[in-house]
Amino acid sequence: MLLAVSGGPDSTALMHAAAAAAPTIALSVATVDHGLRPDSGREAEAVGRLAKTLGLAHNILRWETEPRGGIQAAARTARYRLLAAHAAAIGADLVLTAHTADDQAETVLMRLIAGSGPAGLAGMRRERPLAEGIRLARPFLDMSKAELIAYCAANALPYVHDPSNADDRFTRARLRSLMPRLRAEGLTPERLTRLAERLARDERSFVTGEP
Template identity: 45%
Template sequence: MAAIRVAVRRALADLSPGGPVLVACSGGADSLALAAATAFVAPRLGRAAGLVTVDHGLQEGSARRAAAVVAWAREAGLAPVESVRVDVTGRPGGPEAAAREARYRALADVAGRCGAAALLTGHTRDDQAETVLLALARGAGPRGLAGMPARRDLDGVPLLRPLLEIGREQTRTACAVLGLSPWDDPHNTDASYARARVRSDVLPALVRALGPGVLDNLARTARLVAADNAVLDELAVAALADVRHPDGGLAVPALAALSPAVRGRVLHAWARELGAPPAALSHRHVTALDTLVTAWRGQGAAHLPGGLRVVRRDGRLATVVPH
């Protein structure tokens, strides 16, 4: 529990003064331990701490689970406390992606409404190790191997993950010490989900073969790659400004002079500027743009998500305006 409180204190130390911090809590061991630690630490830093739980409505008894989390949070002195029901039907992607998108949308809405200084989630070192393995298996590249950032922006609110260096067993032990009864999400053991298979089969096999240090090593890999990515992203921001053509396109000679790592990030950022949906924009789309720069033989347009087309014309990349 002390290690978790120290992690929370470090995460809150650099926040601007102002509104409460909100813990996103499912009732599982990770988020429950985080909420308990935040309820202890935040007031000692002169800051209010609240909680929000999201009911996806995907399992029998989910409303009762949400109500139990709310009741516990109020007893623990957290305020404000909110439960939000979301509808995941009709959203793009598989069930995991749909639930995640709905959850973060709901969390952002509550955080904005409460004027929250930050939103905290209970992702642990083990979650980070799983994320790195899944990214590696999918060929996600450096951005995927960087895993989950300890801090990112969620609609203008800092989203913090204080427990990325805390093991899952530590959160379970903390709950036991505090007399808390965490909820075990059945989706975490459902073999139809890739992450559940990694959790139940792949990571235990790696630990048996390579020792328990493999979890720390995978999480460390994410931190190291994230640091490198940050530098490359800064270079790409400057490079994108340098290669812009006055008509809004990109100058091919300037693009060709960039290193492949920076050029790929420039093309990715430009595609997003054009309106390509980030979730649908993949490595193959960026590769198609890169081919127009480095291996152009008069070929036609590169097709991007969202119905966008990019062509090489008069020494620049430009979008084709549909008629």
């Protein structure tokens, strides 16, 4: 099993929880260093030091290609490509990421604005194929970022703050800043994630023919 850990609170909680919950499973950790910020290399090394204290192998996967088009979209594509290649190299058939309910709500909102249909509004899947023989799973999709920050605090886990999360050059960051106002109007993250769950269930029923 390969854990994708950036060093933020979500993935740091994932690494710690996985090490505690699955001590008999061969776990490995990978940090993708996109090289887009001056501190990214040091942050990746910090993940490695924490992984070592948990008895986990750690590798830094560096993205060394100049991005074309949107930076975040290109970085996301590269991240999954690097993770899939590393998983194949170490013999892992499952890659875990720490996407949260907050991430899901933002994804649904972005797709709603883009005019996506039901499949798009189903948001991120809990599990999907990543590459041949390798699956991607998101075990924290029902949990809020606040819960994972609290977990890190309770376990004295250090984590980094990515400034791009608040950079209004990026759509996701702008929508994140709007969430408190949308919540006041009744469009809460909980309702957005519930919409995604219902549409995902409807899609599964359509494909399988089961209710």
